[in-house]
Amino acid sequence: MIDLNHALVVAFLLFGTGVAGVLLRRNAIVVFMSIELMLNAVNLALVTFSRLRGDLDAQVLCFFVMAVAAAEAAIGLGLVIALFRRHESIDLDRATLLRS
């Protein structure tokens, strides 16, 4: 029997890794990858709780999270391309258009 507590710890570790990636990296593409990592951690937590409760509704929610992640990746990478066209760089520290 798999210890579901440990599955939860894996989910939390992955989420923390994603947060660290968003906070530390300046490469826009890697920041988006970190966001995907966080979404995956949430999915793992949902699957764990679904297994715990013997209820499949959380897995349906997981499916919707994946659909939203696909939409987010499409929009996000479109933004990266637009950013690159404008600045010739994907360094997020150089995207300061809204800074007053």
Add this chain to the structure above:
Amino acid sequence: MRELLFYFFAALAVVSGILVITRRNPLAAALYLVLAFFALAGIYVLLDAFFLAAVQVAVYAGAIMVLFLFVIMLLNLGPDDLPPIMTRKVRWVYAAASALLVLVFLALDLGRRLPAPAAGPAGEVEAIGERLFGAYLLPFEITAILLLVAIVGSVVLAHRESK
């Protein structure tokens, strides 16, 4: 056997997750992310979520990662274009590390109070499909609209303005 496989996939997921955010080359990061997605698919199988494991491989490791690799290769960044990994925001390292520790302790504490797993249906295609086209039909259709809007939005965003 199941436990052994679980810890293998768990370690693989966490290690490749850390490698994703520490590689300077986005291509290497993307490939480690694919590895993390496959490890998570393995964990889903071990947790009886068979449908999600298949979708994880098809949507995440397939579609989304192809999109990432496509953009990385389209931008064709040289070594000089890549921003450095470590920035002046080193204080965020401490913030992130302490937040991570707090999260892990929270998970362990939460785990002590978890009830015993209840027996339920496995996450097979038929069971998920019945819910998806039954109780969750409206959200499912809204997802279709969301994806359409995302397609149109990304085309508009990435479109080269003609002068």
